[in-house]
Amino acid sequence: MSGASGPSGRERARTVSGASGPSGRERARTVSRASGRERAGSLGSAGLARAFFARSSLEVAPELLNKVLRAGERAGRIVEVEAYLGADDPASHAFRGRSARNGVMFGPPGHLYVYFSYGVHWCANVVCGEEGTATAVLLRALAPVAGVAEMFASRPAARRPRDLCSGPGKLTQALGIGRAHDGADLVSGDRGLTLEDDGMAPPVEPVVAERVGISVAAERPWRWYVPGEPNVSRR
Numbered sequence: 001m002s003g004a005s006g007p008s009g010r011e012r013a014r015t016v017s018g019a020s021g022p023s024g025r026e027r028a029r030t031v032s033r034a035s036g037r038e039r040a041g042s043l044g045s046a047g048l049a050r051a052f053f054a055r056s057s058l059e060v061a062p063e064l065l066n067k068v069l070r071a072g073e074r075a076g077r078i079v080e081v082e083a084y085l086g087a088d089d090p091a092s093h094a095f096r097g098r099s100a101r102n103g104v105m106f107g108p109p110g111h112l113y114v115y116f117s118y119g120v121h122w123c124a125n126v127v128c129g130e131e132g133t134a135t136a137v138l139l140r141a142l143a144p145v146a147g148v149a150e151m152f153a154s155r156p157a158a159r160r161p162r163d164l165c166s167g168p169g170k171l172t173q174a175l176g177i178g179r180a181h182d183g184a185d186l187v188s189g190d191r192g193l194t195l196e197d198d199g200m201a202p203p204v205e206p207v208v209a210e211r212v213g214i215s216v217a218a219e220r221p222w223r224w225y226v227p228g229e230p231n232v233s234r235r
Helices: 024-044 057-064 148-154 168-175
Strands: 068-071 074-085 112-117 121-128 135-146 193-197 207-209 223-225
Touching: 057 074, 057 121, 057 135, 068 135, 068 168, 074 168, 112 168, 121 168, 135 148, 135 168, 135 223, 148 168
Parallel strands: none
Antiparallel strands: 068 074, 068 193, 074 135, 074 223, 112 121, 121 135, 207 223
16 A cells, blocks of 8 residues: 555546646636535535445555545545455565554455555555455545534645545545554544545546556556546546
8 A cells, every 4th residue: 555646647537637727716616616615515424334345455545445534524525445455465564474563454345554665654544345455545645524624724735626635645644543543443423534425426437557566566556546637646
């Protein structure tokens, strides 16, 4: 599991790029739009049940697209994910078995596995599968939908809204996710973190691509993202 980003030319899907430039007006408009979406979403969002997560990460990952990760007053729509398959995946932190670091990965499902990557930033993974299988989905990118002003405060390097959550390390910083959230239960929301369904379905045909930022098993097409989404970390 990795939070690296950069150009890739080996994807087997067509993508659409949506660029935008930095401006104070853009930030203001984004905060305003996000506030409206938050008010609407608060009426129709529902937390995901434990059973949703109790499946292979290969099944759960594409279905997480367009779900909403909420951390207190901040929230983002999931637009890019990667699946990792435990003992059957040499790129997985659980490939060589349980350790003090990866214990959360072994279940139960529906919890958040948070680890420190390259000594630089935190990465967040949704634990999937039956207890003991250690499969998980890395959250690679979100589209900000609520608490955007707070996200900019947490990520002073961000110049435009799409810089806030367009990468595994960026999204954890924007939402304030760190070591204290390792093991958080996304079903009960025990640490203020929940995964919600606000009625927006996953894309019918998500982009399917190879995983990135890893040195082994990178060729496996276990990364999915929303077509045309400007907030993805890599196309």
